[in-house]
Amino acid sequence: MSAPAVVLIGPPGAGKTTVGRIVAERLGVDYRDTDSDIERAAGKPIPEIFIDEGEPHFRALEREAVRTALAEHTGVLSLGGGAIMDEGTRAALAGAPVVFLEVALADAVKRVGLDAPRPLLIGNPRARWRELMDQRRPLYTEAARATVPTDGRTPEEVADAVLEALQLRQA
Ligand SMILES: Nc1ncnc2c1ncn2[C@@H]1O[C@H](COP(=O)(O)OP(=O)(O)O)[C@@H](O)[C@H]1O
Ligand SMILES: O=C(O)C1=C[C@@H](OP(=O)(O)O)[C@@H](O)[C@H](O)C1
Numbered sequence: 138m139s140a141p142a143v144v145l146i147g148p149p150g151a152g153k154t155t156v157g158r159i160v161a162e163r164l165g166v167d168y169r170d171t172d173s174d175i176e177r178a179a180g181k182p183i184p185e186i187f188i189d190e191g192e193p194h195f196r197a198l199e200r201e202a203v204r205t206a207l208a209e210h211t212g213v214l215s216l217g218g219g220a221i222m223d224e225g226t227r228a229a230l231a232g233a234p235v236v237f238l239e240v241a242l243a244d245a246v247k248r249v250g251l252d253a254p255r256p257l258l259i260g261n262p263r264a265r266w267r268e269l270m271d272q273r274r275p276l277y278t279e280a281a282r283a284t285v286p287t288d289g290r291t292p293e294e295v296a297d298a299v300l301e302a303l304q305l306r307q308a
């Protein structure tokens with residue numbers, strides 16, 4: 138089985154999608170994002186999947202998307218922030234070069250406030266984000282080979298830190 142060169146995990150606003158694209162460019166490999174795979178297969182944006190079919194259905198689609206991408210993709214792969222909640226996904230990640238992009242509440246909320254809607258943050262984004270992190274932090278840490286802080290760093294600086302953490306060389 139092939140495996141991605143880098144897998145990025147972490148909460149919404151950590152910069153997985155933004156940094157993943159930069160890391161892929163630096164390595165000269167393809168970039169893939171399971172959120173985009175799910176949207177393409179479902180034919181609609183993630184917020185609509187949550188509204189029409191609910192979160193459990195989204196998680197089932199996500200589990201399959203992550204498994205497929207792990208088996209097929211040899212470049213950089215970014216997961217959605219909640220993928221780590223699924224036990225099957227966690228098992229599939231064992232042994233993969235997983236990097237946890239870490240961000241504190243203040244920077245995360247600033248970042249996601251400017252961006253595409255995330256259904257799980259609707260209402261009170263600060264409170265919802267904090268709740269998500271309380272649940273997920275141990276899971277991110279456990280799954281990761283390296284943890285990279287992103288607060289106060291540009292996406293380019295974070296990309297450099299990811300390459301360094303995995304001791305990968307630029308193309
Ligand atoms: N290190 C960073 N500094 C400032 N803004 C960032 C940083 N990383 C990402 N962003 C911005 O934050 C928003 C969310 O980033 P995104 O890559 O979609 O995060 P994720 O995929 O982890 O949810 C985007 O608008 C992006 O441009
Ligand atoms: O944290 C989550 O549960 C989610 C994060 C989102 O991805 P990002 O982490 O890329 O924003 C997306 O998968 C969906 O809205 C659910």
Ligand SMILES: [Mg+2]
Pocket residue numbers: 153154155172215216217
């Ligand atoms: Mg993303």
